[in-house]
Amino acid sequence: MFDVLLSDVRVMGREGLFDIGVRDGHIREIALAGTLAHSGKVLSGSGLLAMPPxxxxxxxxxxxxxxxxxxxxxxxxxxxxxxxxxxxxxxxxxxxxxxxxxxxxxxxxxxxxxxxxxxxxxxxxxxxxxxxxxxxxxxxxxxxxxxxxxxxxxxxxxxxxxxxxxxxxxxxxxxxxxxxxxxxxxxxxxxxxxxxxxxxxxxxxxxxxxxxxxxxxxxxxxxxxxxxxxxxxxxxxxxxxxxxxxxxxxxxxxxxxxxxxxxxxxxxxxxxxxxxxxxxxxxxxxxxxxxxxxxxxxxxxxxxxxxxxxxxxxxxxxxxxxxxxxxxxxxxxxxxxxxxxxxxxxxxxxxxxxxxxxxxxxxxxYGIEVGKPASLLLVDADDKWDLLRRMPPAQMVMSRGVVVATTEPSKRQVYWTSREGMLGDGGREVDFRVRTGSPVSVSEPRA
Known part of the structure; x- marks a missing residue:
């Protein structure tokens, strides 16, 4: 049915995870993740954000x-x-x-x-x-x-x-x-x-x-x-x-x-x-x-x-x-x-x-819509705000259904030094993502 199925991606401006079916270089279907039948090549989006180029x-x-x-x-x-x-x-x-x-x-x-x-x-x-x-x-x-x-x-x-x-x-x-x-x-x-x-x-x-x-x-x-x-x-x-x-x-x-x-x-x-x-x-x-x-x-x-x-x-x-x-x-x-x-x-x-x-x-x-060329990016970002703050690389660039560029994400390790001057047990990976807009529970002060 599709030449390429891009699975498990978030689409900029939409909520949830989606599959994007591509045939003849164009987007033929966008549906909830796991609902599209496929027989061609499958590319896992791993929850990355799909956005227009x-x-x-x-x-x-x-x-x-x-x-x-x-x-x-x-x-x-x-x-x-x-x-x-x-x-x-x-x-x-x-x-x-x-x-x-x-x-x-x-x-x-x-x-x-x-x-x-x-x-x-x-x-x-x-x-x-x-x-x-x-x-x-x-x-x-x-x-x-x-x-x-x-x-x-x-x-x-x-x-x-x-x-x-x-x-x-x-x-x-x-x-x-x-x-x-x-x-x-x-x-x-x-x-x-x-x-x-x-x-x-x-x-x-x-x-x-x-x-x-x-x-x-x-x-x-x-x-x-x-x-x-x-x-x-x-x-x-x-x-x-x-x-x-x-x-x-x-x-x-x-x-x-x-x-x-x-x-x-x-x-x-x-x-x-x-x-x-x-x-x-x-x-x-x-x-x-x-x-x-x-x-x-x-x-x-x-x-x-x-x-x-x-x-x-x-x-x-x-x-x-x-x-x-x-x-x-x-x-x-x-x-x-x-x-x-x-x-x-x-x-x-x-x-x-x-x-x-x-x-x-x-x-x-232009844009991630059915009928338009399958030209898009996959980035590790929550939304436009996060994209602008962290400026993550495009991990995958697709042009008309063909992957034309990929970038391996960098990995940072921090080795924390204790007060005694001894290194801790191994390093810890640093993640610069900070979730924003989450509801905050505020308790009223007691009278």
Missing amino acids: FVEPHIHLDSVLTAGQPRWNESGTLFEGIQRWSERKPYLTREDVLARVDEALRWMMAQGTLHIRTHVDVTDPNLTALQALLELREKVRGVIDIQIVAFPQEGIYSYQNGRGLELLEEALRLGADVVGAIPHYEYTREYGVRSIDACFDLAEKYDRLVDVHCDEIDDEQSRFVEVVATRALERSMGQRVTASHTTAMGSYNDAYAYKLFGLLRKANIHFIANPLINITLQGRFDSYPKRRGLTRLKELWQAGINVCLGHDDIMDPWYSFGTGSMLQVAQMAMHVGQMTGRQEAMVCVDMVTERSAKTLQIEDR
């Missing part, structure tokens, strides 16, 4: 693992990062890009990321990285889903006297899935507005999604997000449009922000914050107090606007660290966004799973 909505795969090449970003600023990347681009080759991205994808897949939106710099006359990523997208299709954003890193109208527009359109003709722009990096505000208009025109012409690097700067006067939202509203494209970064929003005065949020709710666009990178890139020109460099993450969520979280960079000219862990991204957002209330913290997990899936417009094939 992580979704990476914003990363630059073309630049991964290039930190220090040819020089390190010593100032740590966005602008030096762009300069270092412009020095690295002439050395790009198909083999170079494929080798680095293949390594990064393995890191990400091992930690449960199976859906990725990557920005690829198309301000390159040869479009070397784009063509390599297009090739790799097809190679990994069926295991990892990759969306490619044609991203004009050095501007549309500011690059080589406007040649950025020609290269951007060529990238779409070659097969890029999403149109990008970077209006705050253009020479003038007028160029910035024109670049947004060009982005939307191309999206309509080629039936593509839109993802704009928007106001990734500390300048409180950088207000291109209002232009992006207005164009989305005017063209009825809201759910197809994303504003990434929007770090300047953290510096807007509250009166303007109040007006802006009214527009954002009407426009119904998506937002992506990148906490690991923006808290290090932004605020570099501040003395004290220093700004966090993050958009109004909590306020966007509270306003009912879809907001999610991405890496942005892994070991490249903008950020020399990173392992590809989406849980690390979520936990950093929880801290710098001051989202430490129980519901606030748990929604940070949503921001790297279902909310990101909504941004990428892949909801029809």
Whole structure:
């Protein structure tokens, strides 16, 4: 009946133990544990939590693992990062890009990321990285889903006297899935507005999604997000449009922000914050107090606007660290966004799973539901809160019914020393799990 039966798992958002029947790479049935007949392969979940895979909505795969090449970003600023990347681009080759991205994808897949939106710099006359990523997208299709954003890193109208527009359109003709722009990096505000208009025109012409690097700067006067939202509203494209970064929003005065949020709710666009990178890139020109460099993450969520979280960079000219862990991204957002209330913290997990899936417009094939691809993770966690607190590894990663990665859980032993200085009889394993939310019995004081 089933090719694979995943038995005795807990499913995120449900109570109890379940069996999940998989056939032809899709979930065919979910039932109480022990009730599904089977004749194929049985994988015991041993009470682990089954959850949908992580979704990476914003990363630059073309630049991964290039930190220090040819020089390190010593100032740590966005602008030096762009300069270092412009020095690295002439050395790009198909083999170079494929080798680095293949390594990064393995890191990400091992930690449960199976859906990725990557920005690829198309301000390159040869479009070397784009063509390599297009090739790799097809190679990994069926295991990892990759969306490619044609991203004009050095501007549309500011690059080589406007040649950025020609290269951007060529990238779409070659097969890029999403149109990008970077209006705050253009020479003038007028160029910035024109670049947004060009982005939307191309999206309509080629039936593509839109993802704009928007106001990734500390300048409180950088207000291109209002232009992006207005164009989305005017063209009825809201759910197809994303504003990434929007770090300047953290510096807007509250009166303007109040007006802006009214527009954002009407426009119904998506937002992506990148906490690991923006808290290090932004605020570099501040003395004290220093700004966090993050958009109004909590306020966007509270306003009912879809907001999610991405890496942005892994070991490249903008950020020399990173392992590809989406849980690390979520936990950093929880801290710098001051989202430490129980519901606030748990929604940070949503921001790297279902909310990101909504941004990428892949909801029809995402989630642990009958009829959808059998792509899921098994983790040793009680719930989203526990997942975020302990950040346990994905012990099993399944993509379309096939196990593509496993991780052996670590084991810690503590050998307690008595007051007499003698070691106790053997070690005791340490378990960091703490059950929360259990009822507490409280006795009334006697009169």
